[in-house]
Amino acid sequence: MAVSIEEVKRLKDLTGVGLTDAKKALEEADGDFDKALAAMRKKGLTKAEKRGEREARAGVVGTYNHDNRIGVLVEVNCETDFVARNEIFTNFVKDVAMHIAASAPEYVSSEDIPAEAREAKKAELLASDALKGKPADIADKIVDGQLKKYFAERCLLEQPFVKNPDINVGEYVKEHGARLGENVVVRRFSRIALGEVS
């Protein structure tokens, strides 16, 4: 079927593949942009993940300030200064900083959760009234699910991206890795809200 050149271009820009591949994906999806994007995303991710071993040492420290009441710093690394100076990259970093201001994550990814924080939350959940009288193995299973949900909500890469809640921030990052042709990593962030206990 015929697909519009605007859609092909948009898909190309979003995924970092060539025009031909974008056109092919749209045709295979019968012109359904979202379906084609989902397919491209998979390819994009695969491309980005292969680069996972290469080191990301260049990058940008982005700042975001909301109304002088919330401030955010985020360090996002890429592999070359060339990409670090690219406007697509700097705008992407700004978006991540804005997301952090809005969604207040506590960790970059689940790997950054300290064991003590996980243990403390687990003990708290296990002590809840709702679990009283339940067999230990069942209580454990319930609490494991609750823990997973609790920390997913607090990990930046697992949060739904505020500007497009259909994907999470991790997918948004990988998309830009694919688009820019480099390994892109959110390394750390800091968020200060006026009057909040640190």
Added chain:
Amino acid sequence: MAVSIEEVKRLKDLTGVGLTDAKKALEEADGDFDKALAAMRKKGLTKAEKRGEREARAGVVGTYNHDNRIGVLVEVNCETDFVARNEIFTNFVKDVAMHIAASAPEYVSSEDIPAEAREAKKAELLASDALKGKPADIADKIVDGQLKKYFAERCLLEQPFVKNPDINVGEYVKEHGARLGENVVVRRFSRIALGEVS
């Protein structure tokens, strides 16, 4: 003696006192601006310190970004939203953030240094070759001096202010407390430099 009205105004702006007091201070200092400022500073400090007990809960979260390579957040509290929105206050916060970017302090004040950090540094200094063979009480005295210097260089409020190294940041903060008529407190900050180990 006659003093220039420009100098009187400058002194008034800098210290937060009235025109008459500024003129009097300049006259008493025989027109020596720095001497008058030192005298005014003492009065200003006294004024600000009296307000020390009142709580500072309003304020501004300031951000500063240097060349996409260093980012700074700083929370500075004052007592009212009225002052928080004042341009003098917001510019002052920007100056403090800029200072933090340039001088990379680790703590706001000496009260924020963790006991373990102090102990670890003390042990390190005591083990130095230069102290070998010295009596324990002398070694202790030398190390206490070194410790004081080491941490003073790392405490924001004790660092010489980058835009005017004649005063330290603590004095700069108190000056603005006096000028704005409120208790002004630097509460916390965060600094991220690209590629630096956190």
